[in-house]
Amino acid sequence: MFRGRAFGLLKSLHxxxxxxxxxxxxxxxxxxxxxHHCQKRRNVDYRQSYNTGPTSAGGRTLNVPQNKVMAExxxxxxxxxxxxxxxxxxxxxxxxxxxxxxxxxxxxFLKNKKEMSKxxxxxxxxxxxxxxxxxxxxxxxxxxxxxxxxxGVDHLDLKMISSFGVKVTNTPQAVADSTxxxxxxxMLASARRLVEDTEHFAVDWxxxxxxxxxxxxxxxxSIGYKVAxxxxxxxxxxxxxxxxxxxxxxxxxxxxxxxxxxxxxLQQSDFVLLVVSLSPETRKLIGKRELGLMxxxxxxxxxxxxxxxxxDALVEALQKKIIRxxxxxxxxxxxxxxxxxxxxxxxxxxxxxIGTATVQAIRMMAxxxxxxxxxxxxxxxxxxxxxxx
Amino acid sequence: MEDQELPYVLIDCIExxxxxxxxxxxxLKKRFCLxxxxxxxxxxxxxxxxxxxxxxWYHKPVIxxxxxxxxxxxxxxxxxxxGIDHLDLKLLSRFGxxxxxxxxxxxTDTxxxxxxxMLASARRLVEGYQMAVSPDTEYFPGNWLGVKVSGATLGxxxxxTIGYKVAxxxxxxxxxxxxxxxxxxxxxxxxxxxxxxxxxxxxxLQQSDFVMLAVNLTPQTHKLIGKRELELMxxxxxxxxxxxxxxxxxxxxxxALQNKVIRxxxxxxxxxxxxxxxxxxxxxxxxxxxxxIGSATEDTxxxxxxxMAESIEAALAGLPVPNEVVL
Numbered sequence: 001m002f003r004g005r006a007f008g009l010l011k012s013l014h015x016x017x018x019x020x021x022x023x024x025x026x027x028x029x030x031x032x033x034x035x036h037h038c039q040k041r042r043n044v045d046y047r048q049s050y051n052t053g054p055t056s057a058g059g060r061t062l063n064v065p066q067n068k069v070m071a072e073x074x075x076x077x078x079x080x081x082x083x084x085x086x087x088x089x090x091x092x093x094x095x096x097x098x099x100x101x102x103x104x105x106x107x108x109f110l111k112n113k114k115e116m117s118k119x120x121x122x123x124x125x126x127x128x129x130x131x132x133x134x135x136x137x138x139x140x141x142x143x144x145x146x147x148x149x150x151x152g153v154d155h156l157d158l159k160m161i162s163s164f165g166v167k168v169t170n171t172p173q174a175v176a177d178s179t180x181x182x183x184x185x186x187m188l189a190s191a192r193r194l195v196e197d198t199e200h201f202a203v204d205w206x207x208x209x210x211x212x213x214x215x216x217x218x219x220x221x222s223i224g225y226k227v228a229x230x231x232x233x234x235x236x237x238x239x240x241x242x243x244x245x246x247x248x249x250x251x252x253x254x255x256x257x258x259x260x261x262x263x264x265x266l267q268q269s270d271f272v273l274l275v276v277s278l279s280p281e282t283r284k285l286i287g288k289r290e291l292g293l294m295x296x297x298x299x300x301x302x303x304x305x306x307x308x309x310x311x312d313a314l315v316e317a318l319q320k321k322i323i324r325x326x327x328x329x330x331x332x333x334x335x336x337x338x339x340x341x342x343x344x345x346x347x348x349x350x351x352x353x354i355g356t357a358t359v360q361a362i363r364m365m366a367x368x369x370x371x372x373x374x375x376x377x378x379x380x381x382x383x384x385x386x387x388x389x
Numbered sequence: 390m391e392d393q394e395l396p397y398v399l400i401d402c403i404e405x406x407x408x409x410x411x412x413x414x415x416x417l418k419k420r421f422c423l424x425x426x427x428x429x430x431x432x433x434x435x436x437x438x439x440x441x442x443x444x445x446w447y448h449k450p451v452i453x454x455x456x457x458x459x460x461x462x463x464x465x466x467x468x469x470x471x472g473i474d475h476l477d478l479k480l481l482s483r484f485g486x487x488x489x490x491x492x493x494x495x496x497t498d499t500x501x502x503x504x505x506x507m508l509a510s511a512r513r514l515v516e517g518y519q520m521a522v523s524p525d526t527e528y529f530p531g532n533w534l535g536v537k538v539s540g541a542t543l544g545x546x547x548x549x550t551i552g553y554k555v556a557x558x559x560x561x562x563x564x565x566x567x568x569x570x571x572x573x574x575x576x577x578x579x580x581x582x583x584x585x586x587x588x589x590x591x592x593x594l595q596q597s598d599f600v601m602l603a604v605n606l607t608p609q610t611h612k613l614i615g616k617r618e619l620e621l622m623x624x625x626x627x628x629x630x631x632x633x634x635x636x637x638x639x640x641x642x643x644x645a646l647q648n649k650v651i652r653x654x655x656x657x658x659x660x661x662x663x664x665x666x667x668x669x670x671x672x673x674x675x676x677x678x679x680x681x682i683g684s685a686t687e688d689t690x691x692x693x694x695x696x697m698a699e700s701i702e703a704a705l706a707g708l709p710v711p712n713e714v715v716l
Contacts, residue, residue: 086530127531177539181562185512188505192686194679195509195518204410209686211497233561234501335526343522351517352529358512360537 075102076377077119079109079140081129089126093366097124100370106130118142122373124366128155137164145376147369148386150356151175151223154278154305158388168386169372172222174364179275179355180226183303186327186349187215187271190299195349208270208297208324211235216269218262218285219276219304220246227273228254239265266293271301278305286310291317299325303355306332315341318348329355395422396705397439399429399460401449409446413694417444420698426450438462442701448475457484465704467697468714470684471495471551474606474633478716488714489700492550494692495684499603500554502683503631506655507599510627511538515677536598536625536652539563544597546590546613547604547632548574555601556582567593594621599629606633614638619645627653631683634660643669646676657683 078101082088088105089097097103101122109116120140123132125148130136132146137160145167148156153170161168189195192207211234217224220242228238231254238256240246245258259265262285266272272294276282286300287310294300300323302309311332317323325347334353336342342350356365368384375382398421402408409417417423421442429436437459443452445468450456452466463486468476471492481488509515512535520526520533539562545552548570556566559582566584568574573586587593590613594600600622604610614628615638622628628651630637639660645651653675662681670676684693696712703710 084532086528086532088531090532129531177563178537181508181538182512184562185505185508185514188501189509189514192502192505192682194505194677195515204404204406205680205682206685206687206690207682209498209688210501230558230561233558335521335529338524338526349514349518350521351512351514352521352526352533354512354517354533354535357534358537359534360540362534 075100076121077102077104077116078373079104079106079120079123079130080126081106087127087129089124090362093126093362096363096366096370100374113139121145121377122147124369124373125149125156132156132161134160137161137166145169145373147373149362149365149369151179152277152305153386154307158386162388167376167382169369169376169382169384170386171365171368171372172384174361174368175356176222176226178358178361179223179303180230182329182351182355183223183227183273183275183301184230186301186303186329186351187273187299190301190325190327190349191271196346208299210271212237213270214239214268216240216259216265216272217256218242218265218272218274219282220256221275221277223303224273224275225250225254227275228256236271239269241265262290263293266290267295269298270295271299274300274302274304274308276304276308278307282308284308284310286314288313288316291322294323296321296323298323299327301326302328302330304330306330306334311342315345318342318345321347325349327351329353395420396441396701397422397424397436398442398444398701399424399426399440399450400444401426401446407447407449409444410690410694413691416694417698420702433459441465441705442467444697444701445469452476452481454480457481457486465489465701465710467700469693469697471499472605472633473714474635478714482716487704487710489697489704489710489712490714491693491696491712493712494689494696496550496554498686498689499551499631499683500558502657502679503551503555503601503603503629504558506629506631506657506677506679507543507601507627508538510629510653510655510677511536511541511599516674536627538599541565541598542567542596543599543601544568544587544593545584546570546593546600546602547610548584549603549605551631552601552603553578553582555603556584564599567596569593590618591621594618595623597626598623599627601629602632602636604632604636606635610636612636612638614642616641616644619650622651624649624651626651627655630654630656630658632658634658634662639670643673646670646673653677655679657681 078097080089080103082105083094084091094103104116104120117139118141121142122145125146137143143166146161148168148170151170151172153168156168158168188210191210214237215231217227217238217240220240231238238254239259240256241259241262285308291313314326318326327349329351330353331350342348372383400409400423402425404411424436424440438461440460441462441464443463443466445466447469465487466481467489469491471490473488473490476488478488542565543559545555545566545568548568552568559566566582567587568584569587569590613636619641642654646654655677657679658681659678664671670678700710700712
C-alpha cells in the first residue's frame with residue numbers, strides 16, 4: 001500500500017475551472033517531432049519529497065479507485081504522446097487509463113487545440129514522452145498534474161513546471177523490484193561472462209565469483225535497499241554510501257556497512273552498483289579519480305542514469321583495464337551513437353534501459369501514475385509527488 | 390631426484406582448451422609427478438606400472454577398459470566437478486579403482502549461475518545487449534518487455550546441494566518456491582527457504598513461472614523433461630537447465646519453443662557440448678545457451694583442484710577418501 005504523506009485535512013476542493021493566473025498567449029505549434037528520447041538531461045535541482053522506506057515490497061496490486069461508470073466525455077482528459085507502436089503508450093495500459101480518463105493523443109491535441117487545450121487536466125509521461133516544455137505548459141491552462149511513469153524525473157524541469165502551478169508525480173513503488181532485479185542480473189551476467197561470444201568450449205573460460213564478494217551500493221534508496229536484500233542471499237559483504245545513513249535495524253537486516261566516504265566503498269568493493277537519482281550532485285559522480293580508486297578486478301554496474309558516470313573516463317578505464325568490466329543499463333545518450341568506443345569494448349555489457357521493462361512493472365507503473373493523477377484531481381493526499389528543492 | 394619419491398599421476402595435458410591450468414601446476418607438482426597422456430604413450434612400458442592415480446580434468450583423459458588394463462597400480466580416478474555420468478562406475482569398481490568428485494566446490498557457483506540464467510532470460514538480457522550494440526539500432530522501442538522474477542514462482546527439480554542454494558537465493562527475490570525431489574527435505578530446511586514440496590512433478594510444472602533443473606544425470610532422470618512435461622508448463626514459463634543436457638529431450642524442447650508452448654529456455658548444458666553449429670536451438674531468440682560454465686570461476690576451479698589432490702593423496706595413503714563416489 002502507499003504510505004501517504006501526513007496530510008491533516010482532506011482538501012475539499014473539487015476540480016477547478018480555468019486558472020485565471022496563467023497568461024493566455026498565442027500558441028504556435030511547438031511540437032513537430034513525435035520522437036523524443038530521454039537524452040536531454042536538464043540541470044534540474046530537485047529532491048524527492050517523500051520518504052522511501054525498506055518495507056515496500058513489490059508485487060502488490062495498487063488500489064486504483066473505482067469511479068462510477070461515466071460517459072467518456074465527462075472523464076477528465078489526459079494528454080499522452082500516442083497509442084501503441086514503438087513510441088506510444090502500450091495498448092494494455094491505454095485500457096487501464098481509459099477506465100478513469102479521456103485520452104487525448106498529441107496528434108488529436110494539435111489538430112484541435114482550441115477545444116482540447118482547456119480540457120486537458122493531466123499529462124501521462126510514458127518513457128519520457130511527450131516532452132514537457134514551456135510552450136506546452138502555456139497551452140494547457142487547466143493542467144493540474146504531470147504523472148511520470150517511472151521514478152527518475154531528471155528529464156522534467158521541475159522548477160518551470162512548478163511555476164505553472166502544476167504538480168509532478170512519479171512511480172517509486174512500481175519500479176523498485178524490477179530495477180533491483182536488473183541490477184542483480186547485470187552483476188551476475190558480467191561476473192560470469194554470460195553474454196560474451198565464445199568460439200570454443202575452453203576449460204579456462206573463467207569469470208569471477210559473486211557469492212561472498214563485496215558489493216558497494218552507491219545510493220541506498222528503495223531500489224538500492226532491495227538490491228542489498230537480494231545480495232545478502234548470495235552471502236555478499238555489503239557496503240553502502242548514501243546522503244544519509246539508514247537506521248541500524250535497516251542496516252542489520254541486510255548486513256550493510258555505511259561508508260561515509262565514498263572512497264572507502266570504492267577501494268573495498270568487488271562490485272560497485274550505482275542506484276542514485278540524477279541531480280547536480282550526482283552528475284559525473286564516478287569519474288577518472290573514482291575509477292582509479294576501484295580495484296582492478298572490480299566491476300561497475302549502473303542502473304541509475306548515464307550521466308552519473310563520466311563516460312569518457314569509463315572508456316579509458318575499461319581500455320586500460322583499470323577496472324575489470326562494466327555493465328550499464330543506462331548511458332548518455334540512449335542509444336549511444338553507433339561509433340561510440342563503449343560499443344567496441346569486450347569487457348562491457350550494455351542493455352537498452354530495460355530496468356522496468358517487464359509486463360508486470362509497466363502495468364504497476366501505469367496504475368501508480370493513475371492513482372497519483374486521480375489524487376491530484378480529486379484534491380486528495382498525493383502518494384508520490386516530486387517537489388523541487 | 391625428488392620426482393622419484395612423488396606418486397605418479399596421469400593427466401590429459403597441460404594448458405590449452407582442456408588442459409590442467411598453468412597456475413595450478415605449482416600446487417600439484419609439489420605433491421605429484423604429473424605424466425601427460427602424450428608422455429605416457431611414448432613410454433608405456435615404464436610408466437604404466439608407476440601410475441597410481443588419474444587426475445581427470447573436465448572429463449579428460451577418457452577412461453576405457455583398455456586404459457584400466459594397462460594401469461595395474463591405479464588406485465583412484467579423481468574427477469573434477471560433481472557430475473559423474475561420463476564415468477563407467479561399474480567398470481572402475483571391477484578394477485578396484487576408487488572414484489572421487491568435487492560436489493561442494495561447484496555448488497555455490499552453479500547456484501549463482503542458475504540465478505544468472507534465470508534473470509538473464511526473464512529480462513531478455515542477451516537480446517537487449519545485442520540491440521544496444523547493434524549497428525542498426527536507431528532508438529530503443531518502448532514496447533519491448535520481459536517478465537518479472539521478483540514475486541514469481543520458481544520450481545526447482547532436484548533439491549540437492551545446488552538446488553537448495555538456488556532456493557536460498559531465490560527467496561531473497563520474494564519468489565514462491567516449489568521443489569520436486571526423490572526425497573522430501575526436512576521441515577526446518579523447507580521453512581528456511583519457504584519451499585513447498587511437490588511430490589508429483591506435474592504439480593510443479595503446472596504452477597511454475599521458472600522451472601530450474603538441478604538433478605544429476607541418471608537413467609531415471611534421462612529425458613526427464615519431454616514433450617508431455619513441456620506441455621504441462623505455463624506458456625509464459627521459462628526452463629532453466631544447469632544439470633545435464635540429457636535431462637531434457639532436446640528435440641521436444643525445440644518444438645516447444647518454436648510453437649511457443651513455453652516462453653523461453655536458458656541452458657548451460659546441452660547434448661552434445663558444443664551443439665553442431667547449424668543446430669536450430671542456436672538460432673532461437675528466446676534461448677540463451679552458455680558453454681557449460683556453471684563452475685567457471687578462478688576461485689572455484691582452484692578449490693576443485695585442491696579437493697582432487699586431497700582425494701588422490703588419501704587414496705594413495707590408504708586413508709578414507711574425501712568426496713568418494715560409491716556405487
